[in-house]
Amino acid sequence: MTNRIQIPSYYPMTGKSPRNAPSRRSFLRSIATCMVGASLGQSQNLFASIEKKRPFPIHGFSKHFQELTADALAEFALKSRWDGVDLTVRKGGHIAPDSVEKTLPAFVKTLRNAGLQVDMITTDIRDTTSPQNKSVLQTAAELGIRYYRLAYWSYDAKIPVLKQLDQTKREVEAIAKTNREFKLTAGVQNHSGEKYIGASIWDAWYLLKDIDPSEVSMFFDIGHAVIEGGLSWPNDLRLVQSHVSAVYAKDFEWKQTNGSSRPVWCPYGKGIVPNRFYQMLKESGWSGPVSLHHEYDLPKNIAERLTVVLEDTIAFDKAAS
Secondary structure, three states: OOOOOOOOOHHHHHOOOOOOOOOHHHHHHHHHHHHHOOOHHHHHHOOOOOOOOOOOOEEEEHHHHOOOOHHHHHHHHHHOOOOEEEEEEOOOOOEOHHHHHHHHHHHHHHHHHOOOEEEEEEOOOOOOOOHHHHHHHHHHHHOOOOEEEOOOEEOOOOOOHHHHHHHHHHHHHHHHHHHHHHOOEEEEEOOOOOOEEOOOHHHHHHHHOOOOOOOEEEEEEHHHHHHHHHHHHHHHHHHHHHHEEEEEEOEEEEEEEOOEEEEEEEOOOOOOOOOHHHHHHHHHOOOOOEEEOOOOOOOOOHHHHHHHHHHHHHHHHHHHO
16 A cells, blocks of 8 residues: 555644644654655655755755665655755765775665765865875766865964965865866865864855866855854855855854853754845856755654654755745
8 A cells, every 4th residue: 555644734724733733843753754664666756746846956965874875865865855965975974985986886876766866975085186085086977976075174373374275275276177187076165163274255265266166166054154154144155156066054053151152053944044045046046956964963763863854854945945
């Protein structure tokens, strides 16, 4: 018998629940529970009648699901309503760099056979001259994977900032040369924090402004951008927008601890990342991939994790609609 999920009529029609009706969380949990028992084919068609076409394809970040095999990750991705997977190809990731030629093709084939896109990977590459890193890039290129995220550069407080930026820029230019050969696009992610080169969007602009964005681009992380940019994040986006090839989506809130504020990651839609960001992207005509991150503490139980991840997907769709 085909598993079918009956969506209560009061849910989409009124926005209100009658007395004794399930909460949003319990409703989604019941969906997730049914989905866990559904086949991949059934999951692919789930929600098809109620989901609008997305302006940006969602690629779930596989970092948060490292224990899942290729088959299990494909099933989880479909049930989470992702369009694709942002696959970790780095030490401790789904794919170990030293075995990439053997393991990445099979993993990608499983995901794509399930109908998922695999257009982007996350690496710890910061130097494209080593044989192992070149093997990662060549394998990715042969599989038609276009985008890969670079590792981070860190500041040394004892060395002048501009001197470090100039050195980093030379390294990025060398990466661009390699990418020209493989027809790949690397991404610099802006990560908040004093130690990170690129935490300030002006760092990234300085590194990338003279480089072809088809070779090295910006993977714009709106969560980290709001942490660092506060009210001026729209200007940061405008500054680098011509170089943005992918977006990282996550949410956070500020919390007071011992008299100081710190950002704390939270489920999507529960924090302060502004929906205006996605409106700006749409107005500009941008339509690249979005890697959806879940940096807060996720449940260890896979069915419970599916529930909260599905909530993040729904919240993101609402924000980007």
